[in-house]
Amino acid sequence: MNNLIQDTLNKIKKEHIAPEPRWKFLLRKSGIWLLVSLAVFFGATAISIVYFLLSQLDWDLYRFMHKNSIMYFFSIVPYFWIIFLGIIVIGAFFGVRKTETGYRLSWLKIIFVISLIVIIIGFIISAIGLDRHLNNAMIAEVPFYAQNIATMEKQWMQPEQGFLAGTISTVSNDEIILKDLDTLTWNVHLDEKTLVRPTVSLEQGQMIKIIGNEDGEQKFSATEIRPWVGQRAKGLKQGGGRMNGR
């Protein structure tokens, strides 16, 4: 056994074996933490966009679509971001496990902490409005994304399904001339049964959402009129109107 020690020392000297420099280990350690941080940031971005997309939608429309609430929910869930978020959280989990003492933490604790940080940073991203800009950029640059994501504009630009949105051009007693989000002009008929939500002001230049029936070419009869409301919706409007094609 003593030979082993001497043989090993001889080998170390003969082959000029030396301890790897400290900076290499530091670099590796920092690299892992950098990847984990990036994963957490991307995860936070994803969660803020999921919140953005879901918060801008009207959650009661299933009643007008002859769908149940669960079917409706599954039709508007932004799967792209949820899958992305799942991959990112799993990636961050394995990243943490690869850190020096990451193995000491249970998977539940790691997932909980990552999720918590993702939610907190996601909240900050949401508060500064970065989610909206990123979503807009994705819609503009990635056609696949634009086609497959449920947005407020898509939801309200389905006249054949009874949903229409746009800006009021002129208003008369029983008719509104509306420029929809695709800049097509519609004659919207109102009657005494049409429910106009109290927050709606039927004035030129106002953006509204209409539930009703398509009567013919660019003709629509309204059963309910809602405001194109919310800070986020206002942001969209200022951001250049409709973000995606039908």
Added chain:
Amino acid sequence: MIEKKEVRTDVQLVELARGNPESFGLLMERYQGPLFHYIRRLTQLQPDDIQDLLQEIFIKIYQNLNAYDSHLKFSSWAYRIAHNHIIDYFRKVSARPQTNALEDYEWNKIIQSSINLEKKLVNKDCVVRIIACIQELPMKYQEVFILRFVEEKEYEEIMDILQKPKGSIATLIARGRKMLVSKLKAKNINCLPS
């Protein structure tokens, strides 16, 4: 006159070895026995092969000295490198250690601790049959039994060696025990003292 010999801690020796390979000899001296037996217990290799593996492990330890964090016990860190090296070795030779080359006293330790026996088993035939059952357990359970019952490592140390959470170590031991008891029942081994 009695010469007072200074006993250096592992961390002090690591610090010295970083600058001087001769000091690494002191660390090797301290760990060659435990690591040699750890390799023997996990593998079925001949002593010469174990020595070769041990030399490779020592060189790996030496090369990674700057990665050692003194918050961790040096022995756990060295065992971890040995554990990973053994896994790499068997991967390289495309084989898995199927059974362990343990001494009788080591088997007795595992048997007594894993099935909670208060008295030592004297029936040799019974011991042989239980050993056969232990050897049928997946390697991960056998290794954790060796670390816990033969090497007598604490859960925290096993956690640092195998790089698994403490809960997973406890689960591995509990599952291994349960699996062993089921095997004993399935094979009708009733020779255990009540």
